[in-house]
Amino acid sequence: MSETKFDAVVIGGGFFGCSIAAYLKPHFGSVLLVDREDQLFRHASYGNQARIHGGYHYPRSLHTAYRSRVNFQSFVRDFPEAVVSSFTKLYPIARNQSKVTARQFERFCRIIGAPCKPARPEHVKLFNPRLIEAVYEVTEYAFNSDILRDTMRRKLEEANVEVSLNSAVERVQRHGSAWRIFLAGGAEVETNYIFNCTYAGLKHIPGLEPHCRTILKHEIAEMALIEPPDEIRDLGITVMCGSFFSTMPFPPRSLHTLSHVRYTPHTSWIDSGLDSPDPYEVMKAYPKETKAWHMLKDAQRYLPALARARVVDSLFEVKTLLVRNEIDDGRPILMERSESAGTVYSILGGKIDNIYDVIHRLQADGL
Template sequence: MSRLDSSRTSQDAVVIGGGFYGAAIAVYLAKQRGLKRILLIEREPALLMRASYNNQARVHNGYHYPRSFTTAYRSRVNLPKFVRDWPLAVKQNFTKLYAIARRNSKVTAKQFERFCREIGADIQPADPVLRGLFEPRLIEDVYLVKEYAFNTTQLAQWAERELKESGVQVHYDTRVTSISKGVQAPLQVVAKKKDGSQESIPCRYVFNCTYSGLNQFKGDFPGVSTGLKQEITEMALMQMPPSLNGLGITVMDGPFFSMMPFPARELHTLSHVRYTPHLHWNDLPEIDPYEKLRCYERDTRVDRMVRDVGRYIPEVLKAKHIDSLFEVKTVLMKNEGDDGRPILFEKHAELPGCYSVLGGKIDNIYDVLETLEAEIITGIDAQEKSIFGAVNV
């Protein structure tokens, strides 16, 4: 068995997954917790290429979750932090509207107004010109709100720069296949490169930030205890007509579709509650979500999206379909009914030092880091120093 090139035999922490969460946690461990030997392992050839990129690029401000107060409120708290910490990646120069459907909506306009007051979210009636974009027979009311989009390309550049400055090693095109109890260190991961070469890496901590791949490990890894649902989703990338180009629009909460600026491509995403999900299944270790996505035919449903959205906003019928982003979306089964998006932060008792982390939204990163603050995390050097000091005493 050949080995991957690695200058150190043991790591303080191995972070599995180079999406936004994995990168942010690795930077946090280095800068805030003082770990010196951190290895981030990513199966793609670059950072933030999967779920961090293939989504609606929305920085939530709570409006999206009228049936989950906790998720909405956390978004309200986290949005200003995200804008403060990643200003270059946040697009604010567009008008964002939320509209309430007259029929089949799970909230009325009055309920939506009350909900926004309760979470402290800015909301005001849209002016007549903006209201004129909507079919009044189908829309009860339209509101001007504050909500932003993020540029994943900018976030990836931040992650690459910060990881390098923090001294975090990064292995690309590499997949972790197992997590087990170790001999040289508390934990051991086996990493496999595309060419088939493998390496066993002893470490003190493992942070499993693989999103849809949370349960795809052999060895002693027990899997997460919370039930997960996997979906293959299609996010349509559209070139909007001039009348809609400077807008982001969400219609809720039943028909539920949304169009948002997608800064990384200078286009708009279009998603629809009925047509964006193509296929779903309950997560199981023996079903590899990424392999299932790779084999999926990816026939677009954009015509059906546009046709239905066009009933509410006729100008959408003039939009041009440029591309579609297909990805696996992972949600907690317990939140299917209320659309809540809490973080999953699980400590594996069978593998002390091993954590699994899943966030439903990009702003959840603050909830993850806040939770990590309560954990006792020390590097190998610090542990050795502590033991040596105790012996001398």
């Protein structure tokens, strides 16, 4: 590390941490980005469904859906090299136990201005008509997390943001009117502005816990990786809306992800701060027994072609949510600001395109 004093320190080298650090640099003289791992984008930014949300996924929360729609356009414009749009995205609506009907879904798409049309007959044929009411073709893309990471690394370099890997934050202390941050490896850094973008680790930085008071919920989530049968290779499919599944291209590995609302969450717990266990420790200790077979067997009833899919691997990550969004589709971003010695921002977002709402808010705060 070249200096020991920075105008702003961003903790967490995922997409949010990197984007915020790159955004802040023109406004702050010196910005440091630290991450505990040996690489950026190690956790939540990589282990997900790789979906650029187009708003379709949240029919019960118009606000989230509308913002998603807007942010989708921005993301596609800003990161064209990471966008994968060469597949057809389908949204089949389940006939039984679905929270939306086909008609409701059509109306919802019209309201938020999202392109939605009845799927082609050769695609409709893939689904079991007894269990699927209707199939729609939409505009939704995937992103390549590896390419996105490289783009962000380049942006950080061009912006002259200092990046320090293998630098877990051991603790944070007040030092007069500033923060003193102690990093693994012995380095110490001083700053007035801390941006905590550590996702699952948000409430587990010793010294910062009083500054993030929102209650969080963690899930150990399994994302299966499958070799899709030929019929599905060029398709992304999300069945709406309930205990159903989603399978989409996963660009970094040329496979498809498969997630299932019923089997993806293995276990969950409430995080109220340092009394609760460190999510990454919980994950390390968790015996990762795959539920990929459950996912496939369940999904096969809706999409018989999946019988010819092959399970290749499974990604296990901690997925973090705000407790208050358990019952609705709302997926707001958490931005908690705390003033003490210096300023601490605790930032958490669940979707890759949420970043634009974060930047808006930072702009509004005069940063």
